Amino acid sequence: MIIPKGSLKFVYRNSFYFMLLDELLLRAQSRANTDTIIEIVMAKPEVFEELWKLVLLNEDPLSRRAAWAADYCAEINPVFIQEKIEELSAKVPDFKSDGLKRHGLRMLSRSPLPDENLGILADACFNWLQSSSESVAVKMYSMVILQRVSELIPDIRRELYDIIEIQLQEATPGFINIGKKIMKKLRY
Numbered sequence: 001m002i003i004p005k006g007s008l009k010f011v012y013r014n015s016f017y018f019m020l021l022d023e024l025l026l027r028a029q030s031r032a033n034t035d036t037i038i039e040i041v042m043a044k045p046e047v048f049e050e051l052w053k054l055v056l057l058n059e060d061p062l063s064r065r066a067a068w069a070a071d072y073c074a075e076i077n078p079v080f081i082q083e084k085i086e087e088l089s090a091k092v093p094d095f096k097s098d099g100l101k102r103h104g105l106r107m108l109s110r111s112p113l114p115d116e117n118l119g120i121l122a123d124a125c126f127n128w129l130q131s132s133s134e135s136v137a138v139k140m141y142s143m144v145i146l147q148r149v150s151e152l153i154p155d156i157r158r159e160l161y162d163i164i165e166i167q168l169q170e171a172t173p174g175f176i177n178i179g180k181k182i183m184k185k186l187r188y
Contacts, residue, residue, distance in 0.1 A: 021050055025065045037069040038076070048073060048080050055104075056087075060097040067103035074107050081107055089117035093124035098135045101128070105141035113148055122149045122156070129163055139167070140178045147182045161186045 027033050041047050051073070054066035074081040081088065085108070092104040105125075108114075114121060125142035128134045134142075143164060150157045164179045164186075171179060 021047065022054060022062055025054065025062055025069070029061070029065060034065070034069050034072065038072050041069070041073045041080075042076065045077075045080070052080075052084065055100070056091060058091070058095055058100065060100070063095075064097045064099035064103075067100050071103040071107050075110065078111070081111060085111050086114045086117050089114040089121040093120060098138060102135065102137045102141065105138060105145060109141050109144045109148075113145075113152065118149065118152075122146060122153075125149075126159075126163070129167070136172050136175050140175060143178060143182050147185055150186060157186045 021037075024033070024037060037051070041051060048070070051066050051070050055063050055070050057063050057066075070080070088104055088108060092101065092108065095101045095104055108121065122145075125146045128138050129142045129146065131139075143160075146156070146160050150160055161183055164183055168176055168179050
């Protein structure tokens with residue numbers, strides 16, 4: 001990965017110590033490290049744009065860790081991704097790592113649905129929901145998004161209901177819990 005020298009510099013915790021954002025992200029993965037990045041973004045919102053660029057690189061572990069921080073920043077301040085919903089919806093199907101998919105879908109599950117890329121997003125969510133190799137978290141966020149899509153496109157309700165029902169037979173307790181709640185919403 002090549003990032004222009006000096007493009008991601010910022011003041012770290014009001015000291016004179018400068019660090020590249022990608023170097024901070026590549027430190028040991030921990031909630032404390034992620035919280036530090038979140039604090040920096042909240043103090044200097046312009047840093048979110050650089051964090052977002054790292055998410056979209058789709059390079060593990062850097063993008064996955066950037067997505068973790070971006071997800072929590074957007075949860076605190078949804079304005080951060082307000083203008084990025086279409087871009088995220090188009091890119092999330094290409095994400096390689098489970099963590100990147102999970103955080104991308106988590107951000108989308110809390111956001112307004114995209115207009116232009118709704119079909120791309122729904123198709124990816126249906127594929128992940130039916131995949132035996134996807135994680136439970138990716139499947140659960142896919143269900144949540146698809147349930148919201150079904151409010152706009154009622155024709156997918158039956159298919160979504162049937163897919164969830166089939167998956168419940170061998171699902172984890174968390175999947176079963178979310179699945180049953182969504183199935184209840186999908187009933188006519």
